[in-house]
Amino acid sequence: MKLLSPKLLLLPMLCWVQQAAAQQTTEALSDVQKIEYASPGVRGMGKPRGIVVEYERLPQFDIDSKSDDPEIGNGSARVRRHNKFSVRALAPIMNKPQTKLILGIDHSFEEFNFENVTPATYSLYNSLEDKNLKSVGLQLAFLHSPNEVNFYLVRAKAELNGDYTRDNINISDYLKTTIDVAYGWKRSPDFAWGIGFQLGYTFGRQRVYPGILYNRTFNDKWGVESIFPANARLRLNVSEKTLLYTGYRIEGASYNLLASNPPLSKFNDIELRRTDFKGLVRLEQEIYDFLWFAVEGGFRQYYRHRVFDDVGSRDYIIKNDLAGAGYIGVEIFAVPPRRFTEGRKNK
Template structure:
C-alpha cells in the first residue's frame, strides 16, 4: 500500500530535523521568534485520524436539474500525514520545508440509486490534498522578526491515473511581522492569501502567544484559532479553545446532471470547539487526543473554479468529533546539548 510505504519513509527521517522550529535552542533565545516558553514540543512528523459520526445533511439548489435532497452522513473520516525538515538553521535565518498528505471522505446512510446525485458522487470519494510548503523565518534582532510561508497543494477528487497539476493546484501565502516583548510574550500582525474561509481571498490575522506562569498560557492567531494552554508538567499539556478550518476541492464529475457543469468546486468552512491533551510516550514520541463539537459555517458547491455562483447549498448539522495523533519531536537530549 503506497500510504504505508510513504509512512515508513517519513518515520525514518532523523527526528531532530525539527530542531529548526523549536524556540528552545540558544539561537532562538538570542534572536526573536514566534515561540514562548511553555509551548508544546515542535513536531517533525505527524499522523492524525479524525472521525465525525452520524449527522444530517440537507441540500438545496435553484437549478431544476439538481433539485433538493436530504440524507444522513454515517461517518466523515479525515486522515493527515505531515513532515517537516530544516533546509537552513542559522541564528537569524530559518528555512523549513514541509510536506503533507490529507484526505477526507463521506459515508452516507442508506444510499440508493435514487439518492441525491451529490451524495452518490461523494460516497467513499477521497477528496485529497497533497502539498509542499516553504517557511522562511528571519529574526531581525532580539525583539523583532518576520516570516513568510508559501504553500502549494493539489486539492480535489483526482486519482493517480487522471491527475493534471494545472486543474488542481491551489496556493496559499502567509506573511507576518512580530514583536517579542519577553520570552513569555509575543505579538504580531499578518495576512494570509488562502482558503481558511472556503474561497481564496486575503484574511488578516493577529498573533498572540503568551505564557502567564509555569502552568497557564494562550496561543492564538486570531480569528483563525485561539487556545488556552495548561501545562500539567513538561510531559503533559491540556488545551481548550476553537479553530476555524476551511478547504476547497476541485471536482470533475462524469455523470449527469453534475457533469453538465464541467468544472465544480466544493468549498467548506467549519468551526470547532475543542478539548485536547498532549502526552509524551517516550522522549521523542508523543500522542494527542482531541475532541469537541464541529459546526459547519458554509458547505457549498460552485459551478466553476473560483466562481461566486453557488449551485448547491448544503446544510450540515453540528456534530461531535474525536481525533487521535501520533507525532515525533526532537529528542530532549539533543535540544539540551544545543542550549
C-alpha cells in the same frame, strides 16, 4: 472527506515555527554580549514536530442540500461516517541563529459515507460516496530575526486538492496556492505578538484574510496561544511531559471535483468549498522521549458548505446544510530527542 487544510489564517506556518523557536533558542556572541534573537515562540509551548500522523472521525449527522437548478433539485441524507487521515513532515533545511528555512510536505484525504439518501439518485451524494478527496502539499517557510525584538515570517504553499486519481490527474486542474506573511515583536521570553495576512482558502474562495498573533505565558502553568481570528487556545502545562488545551479553531478548504453523475456532469468542473468551526479540548502526552501522543475531541459546526458551477466561480449551484456533530481525533508525532534540545541549550 478531508477538512483541511487546509489553511487557517497563518495557522500551518505559525504553529510549527512557534514551537520550534520556543524549544530551539539560538545564541550568538557579539563581543562579550549574548544575543537571543526574537521568535514567535514563548516559554512553555510544546516541542517542534517533525512527523505527524493524524486520524479524525465524526459520527452520524444529517445533511440537507438545496439547489435553484430544477435539474439538480433538493436532497437529504444521513452521513453515516466522515473520516479524515493525514501525514505531514516538517524539517529545517537552514537553521542559523537569525534565519530558519523550513520545508514541509503533507498528504491527506477524507471521505463521506451516506445512508437514507433522498432521492436515491441525488447526484452530489453519489459523486462523493466512498470517494477520497485528496490533498498533496509542499510548503516552504522562512523565519528571520534581525534583532532581539523583531521577527518576520513568510510561507508559500502549493497543494493539489480534489478527487483526482493517478489516471486522471492534471496539475493545473487541481492546483491551489497559499501565501502567509507576518511581522512580530518579542517583548519578553513569555510574550510575543504580531500582525499578518494570508492569501488562502479559510472561508472557501481564495482571498486575503488578516491575522493577529498573540502568544503569552502567564506563569509556570498557564498560557495562551492564538492567531486571531483563526484559532485561540488556553494552555495548561501539567508537567514537562503533559500539556492540556482548550479553545477553538476555524478550518476551511476548497476541492476541485470532476462529477461523473448527471446532472452535475453537465458542468465542466465543480468546486466544493467549506468552512467550519471547532470547539475543542486537547491532551498531549509524551510516550518516550522523542515520541508523543495526542487526543482531541469537541464539537464541529459547519458554517458554510457549498458547491460552485466552476472553479473560482461566485455562483453556487448547491447549498448544503450540515448538522453540527461531535468529533474525535488522535495523533502520533515525533519531536527532537530531549538530549538534542538540551545539548543545544548548553552550547
